[in-house]
Amino acid sequence: MLDVINLADIALVVSVFAIGAASPGPATLMIVKTAAEQGRMPALILSVGIVCGSVFWGILAGLGFVALLQASAFWFTCLKMAGGAYLLFLAYRAVRSAMTPGAVLKPGDERSAAPWHASFLKGLFVHLTNPKAPLVWLATLSIGADHGSSPDTMALAIFACALAAMAIFTGYAFLFSTRSAMRFYQRAHRPINLLAGALFGAIGVKLLSSKAGLATSAG
Known part of the structure; x- marks a missing residue:
């Protein structure tokens, strides 16, 4: 019921x-x-996809399935392997973009933009x-569940976090798609893509080589 929802816990x-x-x-x-x-x-469409993936894990965390995933070394390792492999693929794409002449769009030119579904x-x-x-969702929601929160509280917390994620990620999309940001990227796309490739690759290798453990970042 709404009257048992602790708004202070939701805010936290x-x-x-x-x-x-x-x-x-x-x-x-x-x-x-x-x-x-x-x-x-x-x-913006990419941001919506990210938020949908985040909400999926949030719902599973609220239902307690993420705790089971954390307890299963095999399935958690499979998830880490898939994530690491995909990040290495993104690293390859970023480095290839840095090495490809004319791969960057000019401000206002979206002829080469990926289809929305992609x-x-x-x-x-x-x-x-x-x-x-999933682990960050589990850790985050546990903050509001310390005092035996109701299902209404859990559902509202997930919904509020989803709104926060949408605001944050779409905010990044708006901020870095301005004409000035795109012009800067057009001039510096090679070192930026090489840096992005290095970061994606480092995170991917870390996932592929590290042991299961609780993470501390949701982004």
């Missing part, structure tokens, strides 16, 4: 989640790169294969 959960979502990570890096490289609309699925997949995402 959303605050912790927002800090994690806004911190640099594969999702935020992908949004920034897409916004500056392809424009606003592909970045952008959405890319965002969805990067979050579904991010092993940090």
